[in-house]
Amino acid sequence: MSLSNSYNQNTKKKHSFFSFLNYGEVSGIKEKLIAISLFVCGILSIFITIGIIFALFSEAISFFMRPEVNLWTFLTGTNWRPLASKVVPENFGVRPLIQGTLLIAVISALIAIPLGLGSAIYLSEYSSSRIRNVVKPLLEILAGVPTVVYGYFALSFITPLIISFFEDTLGVEVRFFNALSAAIVVGIMIIPTVASISEDAMRAVPRSLREGAYALGATKFEVSTKVVVPAALSGIISAFILGISRAIGETMAVTIAAGATPRLTWNPLESVQTMTSFIVQVSFGDAPAGSINGQSIFAVGATLFVMTFLMNIISDLIVKRFREVYN
Amino acid sequence: MNSDQITEREFVYREKIELRKKLGQIFYLTLVLAILFGLFMLAVLLIDVGIEGGPWLKSQIFTNYHSRFPEEAGMKSAIVGSLIVTLLTGLFSFPIGVGAAIYLEEYAPKNKLTDFINLNVNNLSGVPSIVFGMLGLMVFGRMFGLFSPNSWLVSTFNIPVNDGSSGGLIFNLFTIPWLEIHLPFGRSMVAGALTMTLLILPVVIISSREAIRAIPSSIREAGYALGTTKWHVISTLILPISMPGILTGMILSLSRAIGETAPLIIMGAFTYVPFLPESIWDKFTVIPIQIYNWITLPQADYRIHLAGAGIIVMLVLLFLLNGIAVFLRNKFEVKW
Structure with missing residues (x-):
């Protein structure tokens, strides 16, 4: 009985993010906790992507905020000399x-x-x-x-x-x-x-x-x-x-x-x-x-x-x- | 029809079919050459490494640290570092990767979030490994500078942090002496293993999913028919049956992690470590970084011979791991 019940709930809540918690087979606190921790593992990959974007771009932005650097010369400049003694935008062309x-x-x-x-x-x-x-x-x-x-x-x-x-x-x-x-x-x-x-x-x-x-x-x-x-x-x-x-x-x-x-x-x-x-x-x-x-x-x-x-x-x-x- | 009497059209056809067959033979030869080229280069690579490094493959590789004298130089600390980092990587990535695979195969409802996770896992497996190194450096190595003496977190909560390169916060979890935690993870083996975990996680998820998906739904239905819960079906049926496949994928991913150099260099692994690590918070080096270090030295003894010997050690390790994976798959795989 509970199975058919859950089946109805399934079809109704198909688009909800947490509908997997309402399956009849996932009954009881323990089952739900396990389901949630597996869900966390599942969405971790999204956090990895967010982390990559955040880590790369937060540092990249503070790089471009420096007075010695300039986004335009970075993209168009033809010299890449970051170790040169003179730190000017012209030396940071990628x-x-x-x-x-x-x-x-x-x-x-x-x-x-x-x-x-x-x-x-x-x-x-x-x-x-x-x-x-x-x-x-x-x-x-x-x-x-x-x-x-x-x-x-x-x-x-x-x-x-x-x-x-x-x-x-x-x-x-x-x-x-x-x-x-x-x-x-x-x-x-x-x-x-x-x-x-x-x-x-x-x-x-x-x-x-x-x-x-x-x-x-x-x-x-x-x-x-x-x-x-x-x-x-x-x-x-x-x-x-x-x-x-x-x-x-x-x-x-x-x-x-x-x-x-x-x-x-x-x-x-x-x-x-x-x-x-x-x-x-x-x-x-x-x-x-x-x-x-x-x-x-x-x-x-x-x-x-x-x-x-x-x-x-x-x-x-x-x-x-x-x-x-x-x- | 008499075979002597050939119409003009047939004559043209026959002449052409000869040409077409010739073309086909030339094409076939080209294809064989293309595939032989790849195999030939593999053979040349292995022979080159064997000739240059083989005579230098002596016991000092395993017993000594790097030295100023090529005859005495070894990579003891790198071998130990590689083994520990790989073991930790396995410990971290196995539960997370298999958990994600179980969620995506057994629980995930058909919605936009699931589609997005799938797309995301596939895209992550195509991200260059060096980018994962930069992520590891920021998230694990530096923790965005949250535990440096002048960060807002430290000044707000008055956290007692140490200065200097090994600085940050050190405390014992639940005050158990050996459960020491260092924040940030710095350039330790924990940081390296977590970086490697991020790197191989997409591959672990994809291969574990394939192993789980291979189980026919009749097995699950048989479990549910007995009135059990979902997790009971997963833990007693799905996981044991798919375990050989999951482990095969896991070992193959770990063998990729053993050969990866760039993420650990970015993350801050050292090149010269003249001691064995005492805890997982120690600094470390790994086999490919030691090899890279030797390749960059000017003397031919390091550049060609010692590096070659190191490569032989690494390749043997990789072949052993792959052999185990193939054995597991052939021995325990269930065909439906």
Whole structure:
């Protein structure tokens, strides 16, 4: 009896936040206390987001309230010299950091997108399930390797290769710490992200679509590229965006391999500094709370957060808006 | 139809199908090359680390602290720090993550708040780890400066705080000596573990939810049919059945936490800690930070060889944890 009762209450109070407390199965003080504490765990994630926004922006705002800094020159200025002896707004332009970040993100996307998409098509369309069960976990190890190891790999293996190729073969000058080396390892690191999300999207394409195309006489290549990939396009594009957003937020590999020279350049053989590696550099130098450097990392961190957050939202929207739903 | 007599259209078709098949073969080869590239780089990375670091993997890595002489340098304090921080992270994130998963799967009504929590958990899992470090620094490390000598909280309530870097408020909870609490958490292992908890919480929630969702509703209904309460069904049926899946996700998240460097650097973990921690309020370092520290040193012995040896230790630890997770999943997973 109480069950049917609660069912009625359920349907009535469907939109109330605490309707879960009125289910018939949740009777008695103990049950309700447990339900409330689980609810607190559930909404904690919202407080984490609020905490991130509050922590980043409260410090960032006190950074911009300083007379030495100015929001406009921060966004448009082309010099980032926070450690210079002269503390003037002209030394706090974040564009070199953003451009360094984008330079590495673009090159790593150029590596990871074709390789990740190719791997995804192979795993979803061509491989037997036996090969897939072996290859996919192996590929995902790449995503599980700690990023500091990629930094090490860049310095001990990729950078010497780049230097011997460009300097000794082509005669072009290369910095030891260069954006290309960091971008290559970041690209390798995000292959599994791109591959596994794209593959999920392609596997969700129903069999009947493929069979219809085969019945019209299409080859496997044509089915894969003209039927499956277009049908899964929203998922594939969101995989690309998530991969790039990971590359933007990547920290240790770029800190180790790309150097610490904020520079407004599109030359990948130069040393650059990304937003993340600036934050690490300052944190390592023990900037005291309330100092201009201690606050500048929060301004940079807020910029980074906004960029990756927007990309994640866009990727979400693309999936929701353009997803083809098959039954 | 006689096979010798080919119409013109069929001739064109046959010529084209040859081309199309060729194209398909080239495409297939490209795909195989794409996936082999990823696997090849993984192999090169492991071999590179093995060659450079392998000969330096001696007992001093586990028994010594960092030293000015590369032959004597080790990372004892980093290994201990990593283990304690990871253990604490597990203790903090397990109840919260599983609690949130239970709420979202079993209790949450279909309303806007639930949708918002779902969206939020998914978005948090895409936030760069370094941002969690900054959150941890403000919330746990500094507590927004609430316990510094000149804050409004301290002056209003006349709280007896200490000055200096290890300052703030120190008291014993319920006056039990070993239940010491330091406010703010500063650069201690507690602050590091809580920061890591925030970082892995979205992943723990998502994987625990998947484990709980895999249980068919007939199991729940069987429990309710016996007239039990909701929590009784959860604690005696849902949790025991989904525990292998939950633990697998938990271990995988913790192994991610072991390899994370940036949040702890931001939060204020140290690079040189020449002693073992005596309490969870001590300063600490972890394996990846020690490796990073060695990579940044100019001598090749540190930069290449010792760092390589440290990486081998960390990777072995990670493979062991992942092995346990895979074992748990294969051994105890229930297929419905």
